[in-house]
């Protein structure tokens with residue numbers, strides 16, 4: 001299991017006043033280890049930083065500099081080269097032929113660079129593979145349950161087995177979202193402690209499409225059966241049974257939440273476009289920080305974003321949240337309602353923006369973007385299509 005981590009990069013060939021450097025240094029998925037402008041530094045990097053360097057970002061402002069790629073890859077065979085330079089097709093094709101992993105045109109668009117790094121990581125077999133994902137809402141109805149269930153449905157549809165644990169013991173709506181009732185629940189399981197694998201397995205509701213549910217207690221008085229110690233045992237067993245465990249936490253949830261968060265690989269904070277939601281998100285981040293949660297594991301999404309909120313407003317709101325906010329999930333009443341009516345949280349309209357947003361979050365959890373993997377897109381893919389023989 002590999003949790004999200006910063007990629008360690010060295011920079012090569014950037015002029016002192018090159019404005020592209022700031023775009024690289026500001027990117028929240030990388031950490032810059034060193035910088036050089038002469039190939040004589042490659043030996044020093046190999047000695048000092050050898051195994052640490054994930055990528056070298058090379059400024060290829062001219063074809064004369066192409067030889068740098070060969071020199072680099074012979075001295076540092078493990079690290080990969082990402083080139084940045086003018087969008088000159090001959091330069092790009094030559095760079096890729098020499099073994100450059102990705103090419104980002106200048107002036108650098110930070111989002112282009114982010115996806116180049118993500119693709120290069122996937123090529124290296126490095127992924128943000130997640131086992132346990134905790135989803136926390138920032139206010140009543142912010143969409144934690146909808147996002148948890150939609151993500152589970154998306155992962156299930158992609159062929160992964162996933163279990164959703166409903167940790168909103170009082171009002172949890174996971175079973176309801178999938179239009180099922182649960183004879184056995186998290187509470188009835190905890191009553192039987194000590195629990196073993198078979199008991200956990202038989203307490204799940206198994207649904208089509210690789211999804212299982214561990215539901216909230218049927219009777220409210222049973223919520224006290226779920227103690228932090230028993231919850232930990234159950235979650236540890238689920239970790240051994242499923243590749244993905246999604247915990248719909250509702251809120252931080254005191255000691256129970258602490259147990260769930262303890263071994264989380266990823267934490268998703270669900271906001272709505274409101275000041276209160278942003279404030280609550282930052283309060284949640286503060287407590288996560290105090291609890292010792294690795295900040296690299298945390299991201300937020302803004303849910304129910306209105307179309308008038310489009311990109312600019314989303315970015316402004318996101319700038320107030322003290323963790324990365326990658327995704328805007330649109331407000332799509334008909335999509336959510338039709339999923340609820342059908343009792344399947346799969347976002348049914350595969351072409352919809354809502355589905356694109358859920359798929360984007362799922363891709364970050366798994367490190368695999370099914371569509372991006374299958375379909376060429378963007379100018380670089382089209383360009384490289386020229387040098388890849390058609391099958």
Ligand SMILES: Nc1ncnc2c1ncn2[C@@H]1O[C@H](COP(=O)(O)OP(=O)(O)OP(=O)(O)O)[C@@H](O)[C@H]1O
Pocket residue numbers: 137139140141142143144145146147168171173250303304305329330331332333336337340
């Ligand atoms: N992106 C969306 N577009 C439209 N409606 C949505 C969206 N996300 C959630 N909803 C609707 O908002 C309501 C609240 O969503 P949900 O139950 O997922 O929130 P929650 O954070 O889990 O709430 P709670 O605080 O009760 O646990 C539901 O009726 C759901 O259908």
Ligand SMILES: [Mg+2]
Pocket residue numbers: 144145146168172173250
């Ligand atoms: Mg909920």
